Amino acid sequence: GFPAMGLKPGSDIKSPYRLYLPERFYAEFSITATVKLASKEGGFLFAVVNPLDTVVELGVHLGGAGAGMSNLSLLYTDVATHYSSQSVASFLLPSSFSRWGRFALKVTAEEVTVYFNCEKY
Numbered sequence: 001g002f003p004a005m006g007l008k009p010g011s012d013i014k015s016p017y018r019l020y021l022p023e024r025f026y027a028e029f030s031i032t033a034t035v036k037l038a039s040k041e042g043g044f045l046f047a048v049v050n051p052l053d054t055v056v057e058l059g060v061h062l063g064g065a066g067a068g069m070s071n072l073s074l075l076y077t078d079v080a081t082h083y084s085s086q087s088v089a090s091f092l093l094p095s096s097f098s099r100w101g102r103f104a105l106k107v108t109a110e111e112v113t114v115y116f117n118c119e120k121y
Contacts, residue, residue: 007046017048031060032104037097040064056085068096074105074112088112091121
């Protein structure tokens with residue numbers, strides 16, 4: 001089967017990623033989340049980092065982008081070819097996430113799609 005994980009607020013897992021994820025990550029995957037931001041600045045919902053904590057290999061960042069808007073970014077970095085974190089997709093969503101909101105990221109070989117409150121953006 002495929003791995004499924006749930007993270008609670010304040011989770012701080014410091015373990016080798018191979019305990020939770022395969023050595024070579026899937027070419028196609030999805031990430032779903034229900035979130036409410038504690039501050040307008042936002043932050044990482046989760047981040048898998050290199051051993052030095054300097055590069056985000058896989059992560060989702062959500063932050064404010066003006067009145068009633070948020071920027072959702074998917075970071076996916078091949079550390080064999082990049083020395084800094086790479087954002088592969090960013091989406092402007094019509095929510096400040098001051099209330100609970102749901103989104104899903106669908107990653108295929110061709111594209112990254114976001115669904116916000118069950119609607120495709």
